[in-house]
Amino acid sequence: MTPSHAAGDPHSAEGDPTHGPASPTEGLTGWAEIDLSALEHNVRTLRDLAPHADFMAVVKADAYGHGLLPVARAAVQAGAGWLGVAQFSEAFALRDAGLDTRLLTWLSVPGADFTGAVRRHIDLSASAPWVLEEVAAAARTVGTTARVHLKVDTGLGRGGAFGSDFTTLVGRARALEAEGSIRVVGIWTHFAFADAPRHPTVIAQQERFFEAVAEAEQAGIRPEVRHLANSAATLVHPSAQADLVRPGIAMYGLTPVPQIDDDFGLRPVMSLRMRLALVKRLPAGQGISYGHTYAPKVDTVVGLVPAGYADGVPRNASNVGPVSIGARRTTIAGRVCMDQFVVDLGPDSDATAGDVITMFGAGPGVPTAQEWADATGTISYEIVTRIGARVPRISVGGSQGRS
Numbered sequence: 001m002t003p004s005h006a007a008g009d010p011h012s013a014e015g016d017p018t019h020g021p022a023s024p025t026e027g028l029t030g031w032a033e034i035d036l037s038a039l040e041h042n043v044r045t046l047r048d049l050a051p052h053a054d055f056m057a058v059v060k061a062d063a064y065g066h067g068l069l070p071v072a073r074a075a076v077q078a079g080a081g082w083l084g085v086a087q088f089s090e091a092f093a094l095r096d097a098g099l100d101t102r103l104l105t106w107l108s109v110p111g112a113d114f115t116g117a118v119r120r121h122i123d124l125s126a127s128a129p130w131v132l133e134e135v136a137a138a139a140r141t142v143g144t145t146a147r148v149h150l151k152v153d154t155g156l157g158r159g160g161a162f163g164s165d166f167t168t169l170v171g172r173a174r175a176l177e178a179e180g181s182i183r184v185v186g187i188w189t190h191f192a193f194a195d196a197p198r199h200p201t202v203i204a205q206q207e208r209f210f211e212a213v214a215e216a217e218q219a220g221i222r223p224e225v226r227h228l229a230n231s232a233a234t235l236v237h238p239s240a241q242a243d244l245v246r247p248g249i250a251m252y253g254l255t256p257v258p259q260i261d262d263d264f265g266l267r268p269v270m271s272l273r274m275r276l277a278l279v280k281r282l283p284a285g286q287g288i289s290y291g292h293t294y295a296p297k298v299d300t301v302v303g304l305v306p307a308g309y310a311d312g313v314p315r316n317a318s319n320v321g322p323v324s325i326g327a328r329r330t331t332i333a334g335r336v337c338m339d340q341f342v343v344d345l346g347p348d349s350d351a352t353a354g355d356v357i358t359m360f361g362a363g364p365g366v367p368t369a370q371e372w373a374d375a376t377g378t379i380s381y382e383i384v385t386r387i388g389a390r391v392p393r394i395s396v397g398g399s400q401g402r403s
């Protein structure tokens, strides 16, 4: 987990992140500002778009790099009835911090701490009979009935039971239900092409999913929730919303379908800011950073930004990653190193060490995480999630006080 710090509202006079003695960011090398008001707005926006479905806030991977606990609390505050994570450690962290919302975790390996999960009332996903056996054994140890979601592979070819394996899974689940050690509360799947509107596999997966649900129901299973929609499906395939939607990226204010010219009313949650560690003049032609892949054409002012690939700045952002300083945009000059990179601020720059640049985030003229993704040949998910542990997450806004 990355550290999360409380902070004042950077947009208010007393909490300005760049100036003033009250600033919680004074002296910080850099920080990821996490706008919990935007997060809450996004949850409400998505809930309005899926009015008949319950809402699972997907907060795996440290809430896509935004900070697990403040994000989870804000999402619940904004009406998320469920939280979803990939790994037991993430689910345990939520429960141990006092979050008692319905919680599903979906990736486990044999020998994982199933007893700890069952004891903490965490819903568990089963893609194979061995998971059911481990869950049932844990339930017997704890003396309870464990809650299980059966996962069907409807065509993603990743997690879930495929084809007749699902029939086997259902049979074993029914036997363990009869014994009282588990209860199947959910049936679920995941799309391969939800981000490709009208892709034929979306309908095919949906049909296969409801066939699987019917098969399970015929066998006597009575799920509380059937769920398949990630952000893209929630936004562009409303027929997939079913009983519960599972948005991740959209909740963080980033679109899963950048090819569609619509922000769906979502607001970016993370703004990545860095302080200039050094500002100096360099003559025309002076090569910059390892390998001298950039040299200014005229005498110029450069700024040293103390963030590198150890902090999640992609090395292939060298010479292409956009940043903003004040109202000005510029681009990384030369190679991104492990801890630092350089920006060419232009000959007339009056920047000084300590000034704040924004790499991506919210605000007029500020580069977006999607621009970073486009510049570096990846997706916005990776840009925000990969921000490293050296970068503190500073929560601002939100309706429930800070955590």
Ligand SMILES: Cc1ncc(COP(=O)(O)O)c(C=O)c1O
Pocket (backbone or CB within 6 Å): 058, 106, 190, 229, 230, 231, 232, 246, 247, 248, 249, 250, 256
């Ligand atoms: C099973 C599952 N459901 C939902 C999500 C949320 O996806 P997205 O961030 O595209 O909304 C993910 C994330 O990859 C996932 O693995």
